[in-house]
Amino acid sequence: MIRQNQRFLTQVYVLTDLVCALLVFLGAYWLKFHSGLLSHYSALPFKSYLIWGTVYAFAAVIIGFYIGHYAPRRRKRFSFDVLKIVQVHCISGLLVLSLLYITRETHISREFLGLYFAASFVSNIGYRLAVKRLLFILRRKGYNKRYVLILGAGSVGRRFHNRVASQSELGYEVYGFLDDYQQEPMDADGAGAYKPIIGRLDELEKTLADNPVIDEVIVALPLEAHAKYAEFIQICDKAGVKTLIIPDFFDLLPARPFFDNFAGMPLINVRDIPLDELSNRLLKRTFDILFSLVAIAITSPVMLAIYLGIKLTSPGPVLFKQERVGFNRRSFMMFKFRSMHVSTGAVSDTQWTVENDPRRTAFGSFLRRTSLDELPQFFNVLSGQMSIVGPRPERPFFVEQFKEEVPRYMVKHHVRPGITGWAQTNGLRGDTSIEDRIVHDLFYLENWTFLFDIKIIMKTIVKGLVNKNAY
Known part of the structure; x- marks a missing residue:
């Protein structure tokens, strides 16, 4: 029998959300019309306000079910709850305002x-945080535990054991291992901190029957044991125990792999990117266009001054155009204000910029330190070649070099390159580690949200315009 109480907890959460909404409604109504702190005039009776408050409360619950706000969250961080709460109350608020407009209220x-x-949003976060903290405390004290049995005491099984042991607040505890070949698993210092091997793999059915406390079975076996997976799953299903599988190749997967479906076959999407979704791409592209238009309008006097400065300080064109590799590995011409003396294309395309580079002009050094030479790239954004936020594009010569030397370097080309990015706002500009940049670029790709873009833009404005590594 599965010791699963999620349905009960979901019902409690729904009921609590409704009660919380009612209390907040009464508090807001009292504060507005009876406390004397605000204007107390009302053209509508209490009944009308109660109807609209009820609509908002039930809308929040229904929308919460739709977007997964009431899904099991034992393995989720609190930031997941906060994101869902923001989505629920924003959508519910817009829905109520739309209904008010339609009904001419x-x-x-x-x-x-x-x-x-506002009070509904704050109270919802407050009580969810309190519940989360209370559950963490109870689980650390041994209450509300879920016990897991690990099939395989090899390196994968031991690593999973260590992760579970180090995160006691999740409320999971390893009951033991089943393995055919390993000796008693020991930790690195030989202290025997791992749970014991309590049997062989063919004793799984008996182990589950004799130990009803076990809630889940974790299959952590090598690929050679793949033929036995169906038997293990069937035994667990018969016993009413959940089965979870750790792929032997999990090191190749992202932190949050996505399971897709193609032609009726389940697939593991090794590189799930939020910007693959049409709605996210449209949101980002719309923002890019609007932001670029505003930025060009605001900075046009600055760009005019830079135009005159370049013309008066060095001979040659004002704009510097250079081939870069962008979205889907396609090349495009990226624009900059020229900050160096005119040189051959072979030199500029294959030579890395270094500190105190003799090719720079005096005015160009100022432009590069302040990143003002990047302003023409807003026109690249308008044309769809770039985005405001994204991995920085590189020259084809270096792309060919880095893709052989830096693991997963080419993954950055799954999205449009950006004027600024997560790597750049963390100081990775100029002559800095390409490996570290890729780590940050991949994190951005796999964790993109619109708010993440806003955060990067704000960091760029606050501390990213002047950078010691911008040669």
């Missing part, structure tokens, strides 16, 4: 709605 207090929406 113009006399409802906007101040009350603002109080109600």
